[in-house]
Amino acid sequence: MAAYKLTIGDASRLIASGELTPSELLKSLLDRIERLEPSLEAWVTLDIEGARATAEDLTSEIEKGVSRGPLHGIPVGVKDIFYTAGLKTTMGSPIYRDFIPSRDAVSVARFRDAGAVIIGKTETTEFALADPAPTRNPWNLEHTPGGSSSGSAAAVSSGMCPTALGTQTGGSVIRPASFCGIVGMKPTRDLIRRGGVYPLSWSLDHVGFFTRCVDDAAMVLGALTDGDHLDYHPIDRLEPPRLGMLRGYFQENADENVWDGFEAATMSLRDAGARVEEVSLPSTFKLIHAAHRVILASEAASVHEENFKERMTDYRVNLRGLVASGLLVPASEYLRARRLGGRFVEELEAVMRDVDCLIVPSAPTPALRGLESTGDPAFNAPWSLSGYPVMTVPSGITEDELPLGFQIIGKLHGEKHLFGVAKWCEGVFSFENAPREPSEMA
Amino acid sequence: MAAYKLTIGDASRLIASGELTPSELLKSLLDRIERLEPSLEAWVTLDIEGARATAEDLTSEIEKGVSRGPLHGIPVGVKDIFYTAGLKTTMGSPIYRDFIPSRDAVSVARFRDAGAVIIGKTETTEFALADPAPTRNPWNLEHTPGGSSSGSAAAVSSGMCPTALGTQTGGSVIRPASFCGIVGMKPTRDLIRRGGVYPLSWSLDHVGFFTRCVDDAAMVLGALTDGDHLDYHPIDRLEPPRLGMLRGYFQENADENVWDGFEAATMSLRDAGARVEEVSLPSTFKLIHAAHRVILASEAASVHEENFKERMTDYRVNLRGLVASGLLVPASEYLRARRLGGRFVEELEAVMRDVDCLIVPSAPTPALRGLESTGDPAFNAPWSLSGYPVMTVPSGITEDELPLGFQIIGKLHGEKHLFGVAKWCEGVFSFENAPREPSEMA
Known part of the structure; x- marks a missing residue:
């Protein structure tokens, strides 16, 4: 070889x-x-x-x-x-x-x-x-x-x-x-x-x-x-x-190739003896992407604030938009997102209590x-x-x-x-x- | 007794x-x-x-x-x-x-x-x-x-x-x-x-x-x-x-009773054998009170935001002012304060390298x-x-x-x-x- x-x-x-x-x-x-x-x-x-x-x-x-x-x-x-x-x-x-x-x-x-x-x-x-x-x-x-x-x-x-x-x-x-x-x-x-x-x-x-x-x-x-x-x-x-399988959000947002492949993979694990059970995500999950975005935008804005003021044209479209929006976030919004993250972790611990790992595509x-x-x-x-x-x-x-x-x-x-x-x-x-x-x- | x-x-x-x-x-x-x-x-x-x-x-x-x-x-x-x-x-x-x-x-x-x-x-x-x-x-x-x-x-x-x-x-x-x-x-x-x-x-x-x-x-x-x-x-x-004594900000802001008492106390430690040397605070120190205030206001506002909207009159003047001002802080300001705190800690480590403790009133x-x-x-x-x-x-x-x-x-x-x-x-x-x-x- x-x-x-x-x-x-x-x-x-x-x-x-x-x-x-x-x-x-x-x-x-x-x-x-x-x-x-x-x-x-x-x-x-x-x-x-x-x-x-x-x-x-x-x-x-x-x-x-x-x-x-x-x-x-x-x-x-x-x-x-x-x-x-x-x-x-x-x-x-x-x-x-x-x-x-x-x-x-x-x-x-x-x-x-x-x-x-x-x-x-x-x-x-x-x-x-x-x-x-x-x-x-x-x-x-x-x-x-x-x-x-x-x-x-x-x-x-x-x-x-x-x-x-x-x-x-x-x-x-x-x-x-x-x-x-x-x-x-x-x-x-x-x-x-x-x-x-x-x-x-x-x-x-x-x-x-x-x-x-x-x-x-x-x-x-x-x-x-x-x-x-x-x-x-x-x-x-x-x-x-013992695997905790998540459907809901993931199944709804996966394309057909991905979900079919995930189901097939999961089936093969089951056939090999894995215990796969469906678990539900905590209630905070539905806000988790918004919280992630707020934290990301706020902190990226903080990191880039100085460079951004002097060299805005050296930033490409995605990061430019993120920093610009991050500069407008109030601290209370940022902190609410951080605290939501803390609650998500607590709830996730409970969700995972009876499984070894979670699985998603x-x-x-x-x-x-x-x-x-x-x-x-x-x-x-x-x-x-x-x-x-x-x-x-x-x-x-x-x-x-x-x-x-x-x-x-x-x-x-x-x-x-x-x-x-x-x-x-x-x-x-x-x-x-x-x-x-x-x-x-x- | x-x-x-x-x-x-x-x-x-x-x-x-x-x-x-x-x-x-x-x-x-x-x-x-x-x-x-x-x-x-x-x-x-x-x-x-x-x-x-x-x-x-x-x-x-x-x-x-x-x-x-x-x-x-x-x-x-x-x-x-x-x-x-x-x-x-x-x-x-x-x-x-x-x-x-x-x-x-x-x-x-x-x-x-x-x-x-x-x-x-x-x-x-x-x-x-x-x-x-x-x-x-x-x-x-x-x-x-x-x-x-x-x-x-x-x-x-x-x-x-x-x-x-x-x-x-x-x-x-x-x-x-x-x-x-x-x-x-x-x-x-x-x-x-x-x-x-x-x-x-x-x-x-x-x-x-x-x-x-x-x-x-x-x-x-x-x-x-x-x-x-x-x-x-x-x-x-x-x-x-070995004690690192801070003057500057502390001496300027202490009243006479306090500073005289502090000097006398320090002198008695010296007489007993302590090595007291003057040390200088890092450059970030001059912004540290502002940073403390921004963090305090932002986080207190986040803690109290909901109660505050419903029961503002149940808050007394100091906390009411703090929460009201904290709700106006931009996340970038809050994060700048947090990062300043991080730099202060790094600089403080260096300041304290050759002493056991710092002393101030x-x-x-x-x-x-x-x-x-x-x-x-x-x-x-x-x-x-x-x-x-x-x-x-x-x-x-x-x-x-x-x-x-x-x-x-x-x-x-x-x-x-x-x-x-x-x-x-x-x-x-x-x-x-x-x-x-x-x-x-x-």
């Missing part, structure tokens, strides 16, 4: 045993990038020389018998709103076109300490809102990869790197992961520290990441958190889980045609507001050969258990599809 | 050894209350029957050899914004005149579990803002005891109970403690959980308490927190501390004459915004025989160390004064 196709787990074993060096793995990925990047546009900045030098150092370490753990020598992508010391960080905005941070974001520093090789910075929508990046979906170049972590999702999906950092404020990890047929994770809010990540809305922002399987996600989370007290990998074997549609919209975060925003950990696992493809994602919501700080459930579901779905090779594409 | 004069530490030892029963201690305090309450008006509601029954149960437990720890059989007062199951809780407002909660606040429940005897509910300003309670200062009935925790401070100062719960959003624990010549403490924000306390401004609210010595404070904090990992009592013996004035104003929280509000733990220790009296408080600011979660510093200072000050007996008063 070509090295670029390896999961982190497999690459890690080969590196540890000396059958593959970090430099060889990097070369395979860089060849892949050279081949695919012109059509996918997943990267803003590549640091090929820096990555090669790091990979050589890590190769020498291994030869001396030193291993930093499962991420030793693993190349990674970093969304372009994470500070990277000495490496341009644009936020997807002309305002930061030439900005070079002097320090690393906390999560980037953790990646480096764990032996990861930073290949470069991946495309993001403008300041991680909704004004699209140029990136295309590896499954079909006419379709969006989703956003805001567009480049990270496309890069992992297409075999340019086995994992990449993203962020989620509405649905910016789970939706692109689902659109690109890979695993996405947004852990409990602040479990991965946000220091050095440009904020969009600090009450809602989460650091998350992409991988191609659940085992890899557990390894990555271990490297990104303090983790003294928790080992996420190997994932505990689990009895068939990862997005209302598969990846949309065209690059004008990165899709709708409505199926993800409630969990960004609640701060609960979420994963998406690919569960099937549509007739048009676009992947579908299965969203699993865990309990606060219940990552260990969420991994168990996600791995169990992944085993049942046995999703083996990958995007077609570019040579096969139209 | 009459039992009502005992510290918690002394009463506790006598109870443990069988020389004093919880019922006897309670009787001494109830006699004291009967004698002083008509002139002090410290209590909204007394639960004499309930307290007697609890004291009897706790007396039986001790006779059977069961002790719940240092608070076993200790009578306490509870500010009337803490929920007390089955006991009226008015918030100092006609809106809640007849409100009887069905559950205890977390801190009240912890007191009960620790064997404390709830005597009753103490007077508070309206909803813990600034519209005064009828309570008078035990040192001089013509003067305010301070607020908002007016009744708790007066009750502990006058020997009606050895400790009482209060809250602080601006300066509502430290200021009345200082005005009444006792020890007051506001630990790190949320170290004592706020569940069941009526909010004034949830980003600023702290649960705190009053005692007559630092040792007692350490015992009380132990009972009110989870404390599995921390034992506050006995307090660690300390080398002479506990209030700009001694207890003011008249009951119209409870005094100015300006010397306390910055630490309520920062969430840092603070104690006040009485350090002297003015020519008019009004006590002066010495405010000590510790580091976040540095309570153990703060107790050490406060006890060291208390030892140097040797403040032995107590309010004159009512018979001696004019």
Whole structure:
């Protein structure tokens, strides 16, 4: 198998045993990038020389018998709103076109300490809102990869790197992961520290990441958190889980492809022994999207207020509208939204008391045609507001050969258990599809 | 010595050894209350029957050899914004005149579990803002005891109970403690959980308490927190501390009595071996009172918005003005204030790097004459915004025989160390004064 196709787990074993060096793995990925990047546009900045030098150092370490753990020598992508010391960080905005941070974001520093090789910075929508990046979906170049972590999702999906950092404020990890047929994770809010990540809305922002399987996600989370007290990998074997299925709002707002695929996936879990029961959402849910919007607009306005006054024309239409509307929100409205979020969390705890996880589709549609919209975060925003950990696992493809994602919501700080459930579901779905090779594409 | 004069530490030892029963201690305090309450008006509601029954149960437990720890059989007062199951809780407002909660606040429940005897509910300003309670200062009935925790401070100062719960959003624990010549403490924000306390401004609210010595404070904090990992009592013996003295704003705004007393107290600490160095406040400090006000107004408006629309005339002038102004604050202004608070904390960390604690006077004035104003929280509000733990220790009296408080600011979660510093200072000050007996008063 070509090295670029390896999961982190497999690459890690080969590196540890000396059958593959970090430099060889990097070369395979860089060849892949050279081949695919012109059509996918997943990267803003590549640091090929820096990555090669790091990979050589890590190769020498291994030869001396030193291993930093499962991420030793693993190349990674970093969304372009994470500070990277000495490496341009644009936020997807002309305002930061030439900005070079002097320090690393906390999560980037953790990646480096764990032996990861930073290949470069991946495309993001403008300041991680909704004004699209140029990136295309590896499954079909006419379709969006989703956003805001567009480049990270496309890069992992297409075999340019086995994992990449993203962020989620509405649905910016789970939706692109689902659109690109890979695993996405947004852990409990602040479990991965946000220091050095440009904020969009600090009450809602989460650091998350992409991988191609659940085992890899557990390894990555271990490297990104303090983790003294928790080992996420190997994932505990689990009895068939008890899953709380949500209909109502989700069924009403999902397109036919998505809901049929979700029902089919759920049926396959049932057949494999999972107990799936319908649960009802708390009464606060019907106001949760409005609350999310008010918090997002208010905090984004607070973040951008100064830049906005001086350089309004450097903002694109979505963020410009959000900041302008956010500046008009009264504090009492903002605080009502925050308090509603608190009540939602309390009620959610009660709803989840008798199940392991909640399940809903990862997005209302598969990846949309065209690059004008990165899709709708409505199926993800409630969990960004609640701060609960979420994963998406690919569960099937549509007739048009676009992947579908299965969203699993865990309990606060219940990552260990969420991994168990996600791995169990992944085993049942046995999703083996990958995007077609570019040579096969139209 | 009459039992009502005992510290918690002394009463506790006598109870443990069988020389004093919880019922006897309670009787001494109830006699004291009967004698002083008509002139002090410290209590909204007394639960004499309930307290007697609890004291009897706790007396039986001790006779059977069961002790719940240092608070076993200790009578306490509870500010009337803490929920007390089955006991009226008015918030100092006609809106809640007849409100009887069905559950205890977390801190009240912890007191009960620790064997404390709830005597009753103490007077508070309206909803813990600034519209005064009828309570008078035990040192001089013509003067305010301070607020908002007016009744708790007066009750502990006058020997009606050895400790009482209060809250602080601006300066509502430290200021009345200082005005009444006792020890007051506001630990790190949320170290004592706020569940069941009526909010004034949830980003600023702290649960705190009053005692007559630092040792007692350490015992009380132990009972009110989870404390599995921390034992506050006995307090660690300390080398002479390094203290960071703040001038500037504080010297400019302190009246002559206060600043002279503070300089004298500081000099006595120096003479005893403390290293006192002047430190400068961070640049954000000059905006900190404005930020505090914006947060307080916005959040109070959010808390009271609904009641306010229906019952505006049931609000007194201070809170009415605060809510009305808070409803006009834009979210961007509120969020700017919150973010300023964050920067202040970061800068404060740097300022405190080379000292154990900061020191400033506990209030700009001694207890003011008249009951119209409870005094100015300006010397306390910055630490309520920062969430840092603070104690006040009485350090002297003015020519008019009004006590002066010495405010000590510790580091976040540095309570153990703060107790050490406060006890060291208390030892140097040797403040032995107590309010004159009512018979001696004019």
